[in-house]
Amino acid sequence: MALQLGDFVAALGGELHGDATLAIEGLAPLESAGPSHLSFLSNPRYQPQLQASQAGCVIVAPAMRDAALARGACIVADDPYVYFARSTQLWKRAHARPPGPAIHPSAVIDPEAVLGEDVRIGPHCVVERGARIGAGTVLKARVHVAEDCSIGARCVLHPGVVIGADGFGFAPSPQGFVKIEQLGAVRIADDVEIGANTCIDRGALADTVVEEGVKIDNLVQIGHNCRIGRHTVISGCTGIAGSATIGAHCMIGGAAMILGHLTIADRVSISAGSFVARSIGKPGLYTGIFPIDDNASWEKNAATLKQLHTLRERLKALEKKL
Amino acid sequence: MALQLGDFVAALGGELHGDATLAIEGLAPLESAGPSHLSFLSNPRYQPQLQASQAGCVIVAPAMRDAALARGACIVADDPYVYFARSTQLWKRAHARPPGPAIHPSAVIDPEAVLGEDVRIGPHCVVERGARIGAGTVLKARVHVAEDCSIGARCVLHPGVVIGADGFGFAPSPQGFVKIEQLGAVRIADDVEIGANTCIDRGALADTVVEEGVKIDNLVQIGHNCRIGRHTVISGCTGIAGSATIGAHCMIGGAAMILGHLTIADRVSISAGSFVARSIGKPGLYTGIFPIDDNASWEKNAATLKQLHTLRERLKALEKKL
Amino acid sequence: MALQLGDFVAALGGELHGDATLAIEGLAPLESAGPSHLSFLSNPRYQPQLQASQAGCVIVAPAMRDAALARGACIVADDPYVYFARSTQLWKRAHARPPGPAIHPSAVIDPEAVLGEDVRIGPHCVVERGARIGAGTVLKARVHVAEDCSIGARCVLHPGVVIGADGFGFAPSPQGFVKIEQLGAVRIADDVEIGANTCIDRGALADTVVEEGVKIDNLVQIGHNCRIGRHTVISGCTGIAGSATIGAHCMIGGAAMILGHLTIADRVSISAGSFVARSIGKPGLYTGIFPIDDNASWEKNAATLKQLHTLRERLKALEKKL
Numbered sequence: 002m003a004l005q006l007g008d009f010v011a012a013l014g015g016e017l018h019g020d021a022t023l024a025i026e027g028l029a030p031l032e033s034a035g036p037s038h039l040s041f042l043s044n045p046r047y048q049p050q051l052q053a054s055q056a057g058c059v060i061v062a063p064a065m066r067d068a069a070l071a072r073g074a075c076i077v078a079d080d081p082y083v084y085f086a087r088s089t090q091l092w093k094r095a096h097a098r099p100p101g102p103a104i105h106p107s108a109v110i111d112p113e114a115v116l117g118e119d120v121r122i123g124p125h126c127v128v129e130r131g132a133r134i135g136a137g138t139v140l141k142a143r144v145h146v147a148e149d150c151s152i153g154a155r156c157v158l159h160p161g162v163v164i165g166a167d168g169f170g171f172a173p174s175p176q177g178f179v180k181i182e183q184l185g186a187v188r189i190a191d192d193v194e195i196g197a198n199t200c201i202d203r204g205a206l207a208d209t210v211v212e213e214g215v216k217i218d219n220l221v222q223i224g225h226n227c228r229i230g231r232h233t234v235i236s237g238c239t240g241i242a243g244s245a246t247i248g249a250h251c252m253i254g255g256a257a258m259i260l261g262h263l264t265i266a267d268r269v270s271i272s273a274g275s276f277v278a279r280s281i282g283k284p285g286l287y288t289g290i291f292p293i294d295d296n297a298s299w300e301k302n303a304a305t306l307k308q309l310h311t312l313r314e315r316l317k318a319l320e321k322k323l
Numbered sequence: 324m325a326l327q328l329g330d331f332v333a334a335l336g337g338e339l340h341g342d343a344t345l346a347i348e349g350l351a352p353l354e355s356a357g358p359s360h361l362s363f364l365s366n367p368r369y370q371p372q373l374q375a376s377q378a379g380c381v382i383v384a385p386a387m388r389d390a391a392l393a394r395g396a397c398i399v400a401d402d403p404y405v406y407f408a409r410s411t412q413l414w415k416r417a418h419a420r421p422p423g424p425a426i427h428p429s430a431v432i433d434p435e436a437v438l439g440e441d442v443r444i445g446p447h448c449v450v451e452r453g454a455r456i457g458a459g460t461v462l463k464a465r466v467h468v469a470e471d472c473s474i475g476a477r478c479v480l481h482p483g484v485v486i487g488a489d490g491f492g493f494a495p496s497p498q499g500f501v502k503i504e505q506l507g508a509v510r511i512a513d514d515v516e517i518g519a520n521t522c523i524d525r526g527a528l529a530d531t532v533v534e535e536g537v538k539i540d541n542l543v544q545i546g547h548n549c550r551i552g553r554h555t556v557i558s559g560c561t562g563i564a565g566s567a568t569i570g571a572h573c574m575i576g577g578a579a580m581i582l583g584h585l586t587i588a589d590r591v592s593i594s595a596g597s598f599v600a601r602s603i604g605k606p607g608l609y610t611g612i613f614p615i616d617d618n619a620s621w622e623k624n625a626a627t628l629k630q631l632h633t634l635r636e637r638l639k640a641l642e643k644k645l
Numbered sequence: 646m647a648l649q650l651g652d653f654v655a656a657l658g659g660e661l662h663g664d665a666t667l668a669i670e671g672l673a674p675l676e677s678a679g680p681s682h683l684s685f686l687s688n689p690r691y692q693p694q695l696q697a698s699q700a701g702c703v704i705v706a707p708a709m710r711d712a713a714l715a716r717g718a719c720i721v722a723d724d725p726y727v728y729f730a731r732s733t734q735l736w737k738r739a740h741a742r743p744p745g746p747a748i749h750p751s752a753v754i755d756p757e758a759v760l761g762e763d764v765r766i767g768p769h770c771v772v773e774r775g776a777r778i779g780a781g782t783v784l785k786a787r788v789h790v791a792e793d794c795s796i797g798a799r800c801v802l803h804p805g806v807v808i809g810a811d812g813f814g815f816a817p818s819p820q821g822f823v824k825i826e827q828l829g830a831v832r833i834a835d836d837v838e839i840g841a842n843t844c845i846d847r848g849a850l851a852d853t854v855v856e857e858g859v860k861i862d863n864l865v866q867i868g869h870n871c872r873i874g875r876h877t878v879i880s881g882c883t884g885i886a887g888s889a890t891i892g893a894h895c896m897i898g899g900a901a902m903i904l905g906h907l908t909i910a911d912r913v914s915i916s917a918g919s920f921v922a923r924s925i926g927k928p929g930l931y932t933g934i935f936p937i938d939d940n941a942s943w944e945k946n947a948a949t950l951k952q953l954h955t956l957r958e959r960l961k962a963l964e965k966k967l
Contacts, residue, residue, distance in 0.1 A: 086816035089826035109446040124753040145482040159810040160789040166481040166519035172408035177536040182411035197810035197844040200519040214821040222559040237866040238884035240560035256902040258578040274920040276596040289615030293933030301632040310945040431768040467804040488803040488841035494730035499858040504733035522841040544881040562882035580900040598918040611937030623954040
């Protein structure tokens with residue numbers, strides 16, 4: 002189905018300056034958009050790109066109205082980035098092909114699992130005994146939801162996700178490790194999205210908990226008994242060890258590693274690639290990354306790093322002398 | 324099935340001080356346990372929590388007998404943590420629902436695969452030609468065991484595990500990379516547990532080997548021709564590159580990265596997040612992590628780090644002058 | 646089928662010195678090869694191992710002809726490593742068991758997907774609407790190719806690979822994050838190999854692109870809108886964040902992390918475990934890894950690292966004084 006500019010405004014609001022009947026053939030960033038594309042300017046920093054853009058129409062904030070009008074058609078919206086996000090949703094709905102069956106016949110759903118209304122479960126998913134899937138939630142394909150785990154409403158779980166595999170717990174004994182059966186489950190609240198091949202382990206005794214609105218990227222590992230606070234975002238390749246408590250509205254960069262049994266306050270941002278070995282009690286941005294360098298320079302600095310403590314002692318001795 | 328305190332002692336031994344008919348409704352840590360919970364104290368450090376605990380009964384070591392008796396019911400056992408682990412197993416057995424079919428009809432098992440007694444294979448697993456699965460081993464769901472790979476007895480492979488995908492080997496040529504077919508397999512010994520979405524690649528010429536009792540967490544990558552020694556523990560998100568040899572009884576922390584073609588001795592511990600670029604010949608704890616800091620401090624220190632070698636030279640010059 | 650030495654030369658060329666009827670029972674490295682094994686010497690550094698090898702025949706470069714002849718049978722080839730790679734392919738073809746069905750009945754292939762000639766699709770794969778799989782490509786098992794994504798010819802996708810899950814994009818709003826539907830797809834060119842459980846996300850507006858000949862290891866994450874240049878190699882556990890552009894002929898070491906929205910030039914090598922936070926414009930080897938140490942030394946040096954900037958200031962002050 003083709004969309005016209007007016008369809009966006011009719012569905013999403015905003016103030017249209019331009020021809021409502023313009024046919025929109027796609028959404029595109031400012032620099033590659035053409036005369037039949039809808040684009041957006043969310044960051045005033047990119048204003049120079051606005052002027053140069055060939056876009057048929059640009060979504061802008063009220064403060065950019067004049068600048069946008071000087072260029073051509075625009076939709077003025079309070080939050081252009083949210084408006085753009087909703088435009089992608091409108092676009093997707095308008096171009097959706099007829100859906101397949103709500104529950105794919107190859108999915109294996111235990112009769113004792115409980116599915117809410119309008120749940121969609123794709124090919125080769127497995128939903129075990131006692132699991133609960135909330136209304137409107139989508140399990141894309143090859144998703145595993147283990148015994149007694151619960152997923153909230155309107156969640157999206159991408160292919161390969163594993164919810165409720167055993168947490169990693171063993172007691173050492175002279176005869177080798179003795180498995181600690183993981184008797185807890187996983188509870189995921191509403192509006193959570195979980196990326197491909199991500200794993201969230203079931204709790205040892207109590208449950209692992211993911212609160213509402215959390216967004217988790219691909220290939221993330223969340224250990225047993227973690228709690229992830231509402232509206233926290235976790236980027237790809239991140240690992241969170243068991244029994245860590247992450248606050249609400251946190252931003253965890255990609256490939257971060259968070260040790261177990263520690264607490265991160267609300268509104269903490271962790272830079273990608275950082276290793277978090279201690280609790281963090283105050284909001285802010287935290288970082289711990291070895292800066293990349295050409296290999297020869299790195300080798301020299303890394304070698305010196307191993308004497309850093311000695312260097313400090315030598316410096317102290319010099320200071321005393323003077 | 325409800326369990327009574329006496330059932331634990333009857334099954335697992337230990338010295339019960341308290342009412343054997345007390346109904347146990349769950350296992351719980353000291354701080355959250357209530358009067359119908361069984362709890363445990365494995366580390367004497369947590370003795371203050373023992374006194375404050377509302378647990379119906381606490382598993383303690385002989386040295387803690389008096390302290391525990393002063394509080395209430397207890398089970399005295401030589402190793403309370405192992406006793407607790409076995410209690411979780413007893414609990415799980417007592418509450419198990421009737422099992423489904425041993426081999427789920429959706430699993431794809433090649434007729435030339437060999438399955439031991441009491442093997443359980445869950446939905447959507449794939450076991451290829453020539454693969455062998457030892458007695459009592461469980462493939463949870465969506466597990467892949469490729470051609471000619473063998474899994475020992477009493478192993479547990481969690482959803483999404485891939486055993487025996489091709490190792491990563493290519494010969495560069497002017498026409499692009501030429502694939503080196505991976506002619507080895509993977510051999511996994513008895514009592515190994517492998518976490519969700521973990522991958523162990525088949526060897527190039529010889530086999531990749533995981534020895535008995537090894538425990539591997541989720542999202543771990545083990546390259547071709549590695550050998551992992553018995554009773555070694557590998558936490559989540561860890562990568563071990565090809566042809567690395569890891570000793571027995573090692574502890575590899577989460578998100579560690581171990582380079583290929585190197586050797587780690589027995590009883591080496593690697594801190595989570597460390598990068599191992601050289602062989603380690605002696606037992607001990609090894610670490611290499613950039614300490615996390617607030618971003619502003621990190622920026623200053625990271626910038627200086629790039630001049631570290633120069634700083635050392637300047638210090639040396641000063642020392643000469645004096 | 647047993648192979649004789651002469652079969653290798655007949656199929657792959659090279660100059661045979663030795664008995665063409667020698668039965669070859671396997672390929673093996675120099676140190677473990679026996680009298681019925683074919684081995685190879687690709688790096689002149691390993692010449693001492695050549696002399697000691699029990700191999701039935703060794704593939705060597707022209708410069709090694711005399712040294713090899715002094716030991717026994719050899720095949721002289723311009724590039725022994727490529728010759729060895731092709732030998733593994735010959736070996737695999739010769740020992741292949743009869744193939745199963747080209748499309749496994751448990752695979753779920755949308756009728757609107759387009760499959761090239763000689764495509765092989767293993768158990769429990771999912772190929773969605775509008776996806777295209779090029780001629781001769783193999784989807785091993787449990788591979789997911791999402792709507793409208795395209796895979797080139799002669800590719801190999803290992804178990805658990807997810808192509809075209811949604812990129813990670815959300816617009817923050819006072820009511821929580823608003824999903825940005827990912828309207829692009831993934832385009833993978835010819836001769837690409839992708840390791841087990843690796844994920845490549847679909848683009849937000851344009852496509853994510855992997856160019857020809859790229860080789861990707863296991864458990865790699867490639868974010869939306871990335872472009873990976875031809876013949877680049879990406880080792881396991883690596884993460885590449887959204888909108889990164891990686892050049893051609895790059896070598897990305899294992900567990901490297903590359904931030905989004907940056908550009909890596911052609912022929913850049915990144916050491917394993919390095920974090921790339923900035924664009925790299927020149928070919929070369931780049932590294933950023935905290936060197937591992939025994940834990941006690943690391944603790945002292947890491948603590949001092951947090952004062953590094955202060956140390957520099959103190960050094961500067963001393964220099965001024967003198």
